[in-house]
Amino acid sequence: MKLLFRWEGALVIFLILELIFFGLMNPDFLNLTNLIFSMNDYVYIGLAAIPMTYVIITGGIDVSVGSTIGLTSIIIGVLWMNGLNVWLAVLIALLISACAGAVNGTVVATTNVQPLVVTLGTMFLFSGIALVISGGSSASGYEGISGFPDAFVQLANGETFGLPNPILFFFGIMIFFAVMLNLTRFGRQVFLVGINPKSARYSGIRVKSIIIWSYIIAGLGGGVSGLILTSYFSSARSDLGTEAVLPVITAVVLGGTSITGGKGTVVGTGIASIVIGMMQYGLQMMSMTSQETSVVIGFLLIIAVLLRLTNWGLLKKFHTKKAAVKEP
Amino acid sequence: MNLLSKIMKQREISIVVLIVVFIAIVGMVNSKFVTGKSLLLLVESAIILLILAVGQSFVLLTREIDVSVGATMGLSAAVCGLLLTSGVSGWVSALAVLAVGVLAGLFNGLGVAYLRIPAIIMTLGTLGILRGFMIILTGGKWIEDIPNYFKKLSGTDFIGLPLPVWIGLVILVAAYLVLRLTKFGRYFYAVGDNADGARLIGIPVSKVRVLAFVLSGLSASVAGLIFVINIGFVPNQTGSGMELQVIAAAVLGGVSLNGGLGTVLGAGLGAIFLTAINSSLIYLKIPAYWNNAISGFLLLVIVISDSRFQSFLANSQFKKKETAEAEGGGQGDEATL
Numbered sequence: 001m002k003l004l005f006r007w008e009g010a011l012v013i014f015l016i017l018e019l020i021f022f023g024l025m026n027p028d029f030l031n032l033t034n035l036i037f038s039m040n041d042y043v044y045i046g047l048a049a050i051p052m053t054y055v056i057i058t059g060g061i062d063v064s065v066g067s068t069i070g071l072t073s074i075i076i077g078v079l080w081m082n083g084l085n086v087w088l089a090v091l092i093a094l095l096i097s098a099c100a101g102a103v104n105g106t107v108v109a110t111t112n113v114q115p116l117v118v119t120l121g122t123m124f125l126f127s128g129i130a131l132v133i134s135g136g137s138s139a140s141g142y143e144g145i146s147g148f149p150d151a152f153v154q155l156a157n158g159e160t161f162g163l164p165n166p167i168l169f170f171f172g173i174m175i176f177f178a179v180m181l182n183l184t185r186f187g188r189q190v191f192l193v194g195i196n197p198k199s200a201r202y203s204g205i206r207v208k209s210i211i212i213w214s215y216i217i218a219g220l221g222g223g224v225s226g227l228i229l230t231s232y233f234s235s236a237r238s239d240l241g242t243e244a245v246l247p248v249i250t251a252v253v254l255g256g257t258s259i260t261g262g263k264g265t266v267v268g269t270g271i272a273s274i275v276i277g278m279m280q281y282g283l284q285m286m287s288m289t290s291q292e293t294s295v296v297i298g299f300l301l302i303i304a305v306l307l308r309l310t311n312w313g314l315l316k317k318f319h320t321k322k323a324a325v326k327e328p
Numbered sequence: 329m330n331l332l333s334k335i336m337k338q339r340e341i342s343i344v345v346l347i348v349v350f351i352a353i354v355g356m357v358n359s360k361f362v363t364g365k366s367l368l369l370l371v372e373s374a375i376i377l378l379i380l381a382v383g384q385s386f387v388l389l390t391r392e393i394d395v396s397v398g399a400t401m402g403l404s405a406a407v408c409g410l411l412l413t414s415g416v417s418g419w420v421s422a423l424a425v426l427a428v429g430v431l432a433g434l435f436n437g438l439g440v441a442y443l444r445i446p447a448i449i450m451t452l453g454t455l456g457i458l459r460g461f462m463i464i465l466t467g468g469k470w471i472e473d474i475p476n477y478f479k480k481l482s483g484t485d486f487i488g489l490p491l492p493v494w495i496g497l498v499i500l501v502a503a504y505l506v507l508r509l510t511k512f513g514r515y516f517y518a519v520g521d522n523a524d525g526a527r528l529i530g531i532p533v534s535k536v537r538v539l540a541f542v543l544s545g546l547s548a549s550v551a552g553l554i555f556v557i558n559i560g561f562v563p564n565q566t567g568s569g570m571e572l573q574v575i576a577a578a579v580l581g582g583v584s585l586n587g588g589l590g591t592v593l594g595a596g597l598g599a600i601f602l603t604a605i606n607s608s609l610i611y612l613k614i615p616a617y618w619n620n621a622i623s624g625f626l627l628l629v630i631v632i633s634d635s636r637f638q639s640f641l642a643n644s645q646f647k648k649k650e651t652a653e654a655e656g657g658g659q660g661d662e663a664t665l
Contacts, residue, residue, distance in 0.1 A: 120572055120579075124624025124627065126624070132617055295457050
């Protein structure tokens with residue numbers, strides 16, 4: 001636990017260094033209002049990444065989350081366009097995103113197909129369904145559905161207590177999921193399933209149901225992310241989130257969650273998504289395009305994992321190997 | 329039942345049966361689909377995916393994964409386009425492009441095999457790096473004005489088949505023979521099946537892993553070259569999203585993500601099947617936006633039913649063995665009596 005806290009500490013220190021660096025390069029960067037409002041542009045990554053942490057801790061992965069974002073968005077749009085109350089449309093869309101997660105979880109838990117393959121299939125399936133819905137309702141994929149009522153648009157564009165709503169959402173969700181992961185029985189069971197599913201089953205944990213619930217949470221995360229994006233752009237499109245998969249997984253891994261499961265924190269994921277977002281924002285202020293920034297983010301991911309491995313992973317392994325050699 | 333289980337065990341045969349049945353069904357609806365011309369077109373459009381899937385198989389066999397192939401392909405296509413438009417000769421550009429693929433694969437391989445970074449993270453990072461490099465190189469613009477002699481290569485026929493198809497076939501057959509017949513080819517299976525065991529019997533596990541990634545990178549750069557030959561220009565997003573399709577194709581063809589199981593032939597057939605689904609929609613008069621939904625659904629159905637069938641098979645074999653042993657024991661008792 002101590003080590004994990006140190007990783008989050010390292011992330012915070014890195015975030016501060018990042019702010020100082022970009023501040024030196026361009027004093028405009030440190031303008032507090034700009035800095036806070038820039039978070040609006042990438043908060044959706046964190047919203048999807050935080051629940052995804054659960055899935056990765058159980059030893060799985062969900063690459064269908066980008067499709068879930070698009071599916072939620074287009075369902076909100078189409079239902080609203082057909083005369084449904086917009087909030088009812090939101091509720092139904094979120095339920096469907098949870099169902100999408102349940103499909104993933106059920107297949108992963110009840111067959112021995114690898115999670116990557118399952119969610120790869122549902123990634124095509126969900127994005128396909130989203131396209132069919134948008135194509136069938138003659139809202140072409142790239143124009144999208146717009147003209148939402150003001151109250152809905154204000155959801156992601158409004159402010160409460162002087163802070164933009166999406167950021168409040170982000171911190172609210174981060175705290176909720178952090179508490180659930182660390183302080184509830186369900187959270188402990190998620191870890192146990194990730195560390196060793198067999199011993200978890202023998203100690204009476206309902207492994208299948210834990211896995212299914214983790215995927216439901218991840219699907220719902222994609223749904224909330226899609227909701228916020230739809231409101232932020234005030235346009236519903238089936239292709240929202242297609243590029244989100246990789247940054248979302250990057251945020252989870254950079255946040256210190258082990259891709260092989262059993263280890264991870266929600267707060268780490270949250271901080272990591274801010275680190276990535278700030279990095280993009282800062283580099284863009286240094287006149288890099290958002291696609292060019294992916295060079296830096298790619299290196300960041302590799303180096304971060306390397307640092308983690310060299311600090312404890314390899315050293316520990318080396319020691320245990322030595323001990324193992326000595327013992328016999 | 330016996331015949332059926334034999335077919336299901338041989339993944340290559342079952343995928344061929346699947347492809348034939350699929351083509352027959354589409355052909356019944358629209359006979360234009362089963363003409364030689366449109367089938368050749370199908371193979372032609374499957375070639376890029378097929379080459380990528382062959383390269384990816386080496387990595388999957390060693391129980392790793394390479395999600396950077398789409399970006400490697402994009403960067404290769406961009407490098408090829410830039411060199412050609414600045415007047416470098418075709419051969420030199422092609423060699424430079426292959427070098428790009430090898431370097432990308434080497435980078436991945438060294439990170440995974442020697443620095444012990446989990447493959448999905450390493451190649452995810454590489455994906456970002458290479459995609460960014462590509463945009464920096466091209467300045468975010470599309471590359472057009474590819475010299476005509478290079479574009480014309482796509483129309484060059486050789487015994488009835490265009491050049492890209494030949495390249496794909498040669499790569500497929502060569503990879504199949506190496507994996508099947510040479511001792512070195514079996515190393516890939518050994519490493520993926522049991523890395524520790526492979527190390528104990530003297531297989532250079534890390535080197536095999538690096539080589540697998542190099543081959544995957546190389547295949548991605550060949551795919552990039554063929555993209556330039558076929559399409560004749562290089563858009564910004566060349567190859568993006570390809571990585572997931574490639575893995576889907578390999579898995580469809582029976583290559584296991586758990587390593588040590590599957591053949592490149594299967595992966596190639598998976599690529600053709602995936603492309604067949606996509607290109608059949610026009611003939612079935614289904615709007616193109618149904619594409620993803622249908623491929624995703626089929627991928628899930630095939631993978632899940634395969635897993636169910638394999639576990640059923642394992643169970644029934646186990647039971648057979650058990651009953652055989654019980655009977656054997658009974659006979660033994662009688663004999664002593």
